[in-house]
Amino acid sequence: MYNPADKIMQKLRFLPTLFLLLISPTLFGQDGDLDPAFDGDGIVTTSISAFNDRAADLVLQPDGKLVQVGRTNNVLGLEGDFLVVRYNSDGSLDNSFGSGGSVATSFTSDLEQISSVTLQDDGKIVAAGNARLLNGDTRFAVVRYLSNGALDPGFNGNGQVTTAIGVDNDQANSIAMQSDGKVVVAGFSTNTPDDIEPDFSLVRYNSDGTLDPGFGGDGKVTTDFSLLIDLILDMLVQPDGKILVVGASVNGSNHDLAMARYNTDGSLDNTFGTNGKLTENFGSGADWGTGVALQPDGKIIVGGWTENGTNKDFAVARFNADGSLDNSFGGNGKVETEIGTSEDVANDMVLQPDGKIILAGYSSRGADIHDFALVRYLADGSLDTTWGTDGKLLTSISNVEDHANAVLVQPDGNVVAAGYTDNGVDNEIEFAVVRYLSDFDVGIVEFGVAHNSVLVYPNPIADHATLTFELTEPQQLSIHLMDMQGKLVSTILDNQLRAVGAHSQSIELPQDLPAGTYQLVLSNGVGQMGVRVLKR
Numbered sequence: 001m002y003n004p005a006d007k008i009m010q011k012l013r014f015l016p017t018l019f020l021l022l023i024s025p026t027l028f029g030q031d032g033d034l035d036p037a038f039d040g041d042g043i044v045t046t047s048i049s050a051f052n053d054r055a056a057d058l059v060l061q062p063d064g065k066l067v068q069v070g071r072t073n074n075v076l077g078l079e080g081d082f083l084v085v086r087y088n089s090d091g092s093l094d095n096s097f098g099s100g101g102s103v104a105t106s107f108t109s110d111l112e113q114i115s116s117v118t119l120q121d122d123g124k125i126v127a128a129g130n131a132r133l134l135n136g137d138t139r140f141a142v143v144r145y146l147s148n149g150a151l152d153p154g155f156n157g158n159g160q161v162t163t164a165i166g167v168d169n170d171q172a173n174s175i176a177m178q179s180d181g182k183v184v185v186a187g188f189s190t191n192t193p194d195d196i197e198p199d200f201s202l203v204r205y206n207s208d209g210t211l212d213p214g215f216g217g218d219g220k221v222t223t224d225f226s227l228l229i230d231l232i233l234d235m236l237v238q239p240d241g242k243i244l245v246v247g248a249s250v251n252g253s254n255h256d257l258a259m260a261r262y263n264t265d266g267s268l269d270n271t272f273g274t275n276g277k278l279t280e281n282f283g284s285g286a287d288w289g290t291g292v293a294l295q296p297d298g299k300i301i302v303g304g305w306t307e308n309g310t311n312k313d314f315a316v317a318r319f320n321a322d323g324s325l326d327n328s329f330g331g332n333g334k335v336e337t338e339i340g341t342s343e344d345v346a347n348d349m350v351l352q353p354d355g356k357i358i359l360a361g362y363s364s365r366g367a368d369i370h371d372f373a374l375v376r377y378l379a380d381g382s383l384d385t386t387w388g389t390d391g392k393l394l395t396s397i398s399n400v401e402d403h404a405n406a407v408l409v410q411p412d413g414n415v416v417a418a419g420y421t422d423n424g425v426d427n428e429i430e431f432a433v434v435r436y437l438s439d440f441d442v443g444i445v446e447f448g449v450a451h452n453s454v455l456v457y458p459n460p461i462a463d464h465a466t467l468t469f470e471l472t473e474p475q476q477l478s479i480h481l482m483d484m485q486g487k488l489v490s491t492i493l494d495n496q497l498r499a500v501g502a503h504s505q506s507i508e509l510p511q512d513l514p515a516g517t518y519q520l521v522l523s524n525g526v527g528q529m530g531v532r533v534l535k536r
Helices: 016-021
Strands: 043-046 053-060 066-073 080-087 102-105 112-119 125-132 138-145 160-163 170-177 183-190 198-205 220-223 230-237 243-250 255-262 277-280 287-294 300-307 312-319 334-337 344-351 357-364 370-377 392-395 402-409 415-422 429-436 455-457 464-471 475-483 488-498 501-508 516-523 528-535
Touching (some): 066 415, 080 138, 112 183, 138 198, 243 300, 312 370, 344 370
Parallel strands (some): 170 230, 198 230, 255 287
Antiparallel strands (some): 125 170, 183 230, 230 243, 300 312, 300 344, 344 357, 357 370, 402 415, 464 501, 475 488, 475 516
């Protein structure tokens, strides 16, 4: 029941001056400035071994701690183990995790590496990658850790599982949690001994680490696009349970961006593309899709890179829910961005709650000299000139080899990019995390919602609340609940006509929704505005 004393529910006026009063003082820097509250200069590097620590992915815990994953070499510098490092919100190592903030996990005595990481609602950390067995075969490898870094015996008995799919080379590149606790891992597997014809490959595990026979009959699904090379590089699970994957497929001469969507049983979704699959190209060179996100309206954003004939550029495209290109994005559904004059490669992407898109990777500025590179786009595909220089941002950590492989957005709007750096001294590769000042553009109101009319009560929310707002003109209105990484949590109102005047909308939170910060996003296909809410 609503208590008038709950003034903390806040009447959220989307005026820039008031919004600035609600955020941390550190956010008064320019968008894209390094965050001095993160280890003093916004940059953290971590060396675990004396040889090669390469980070591949990053996830944010609800308590603000950052979990970075990848691989570390052993004392001989010859073999790799799974490596997980956890940082406090200020960038210091979290000594309550593993040994001094890190955990190394070995499957065999050969090469192993994590490619992707996610969190369960109970705080357990689930990571996927590949492990090369002693016979030389490479298999999907999945590990689940307790919140303190210990292996979880409730997952396959020892916290670890490997899965054979193809003949001898199976590599996992992405992991995602379903709402029912099942784990989906995606990558590629080879069906010939010569390793030249990998296919899209997915595996679904039950919450205890066993294979789920309800997916593909035996827990495994493979999809061939081209009879040549087909690679999944990223994946998401839609709110309806369908699984969307993105990567690359060889068209005979080079790679095209490739996508597929699967039903919950692992069959291809025939409402997407052509029989559940599609390929798209930006030009005559190679095109790779390395990141995928779902907008609240069901449209699909894919980020990656393209070869323009002489070098590589960042690339981003938007598709309608059926897989057709959305021509309202960039004029033809696709946008290419040149940063430097050589290689500009995007390895990951995040969708902000305000609809802006960030691609992260690296840009070359000379032989073997790479910088972290982040580009931010507005929702229509144009560059966001409030970010860095004309929407582009470069960060040099070592002045040698700096690669960003993952990017996320914190609840306060700050952007975190993670990857690795060459320390520039003895060719030692180290984990690297960079945090940038930023903020959500929740003040953008391009449709007829009266500025001072939006109210959510109570806020914080236990299980249900009421959203009130006033329209100054009729609208085809959608209301979505999103997490602070821009992922869709639930749809409250889907493209419904609402008349001029005051409105009241009941908000029911999903029963299993973890406590934390979320965004209610009101949109009409042209503009959008966001209301930050707390789930207690």
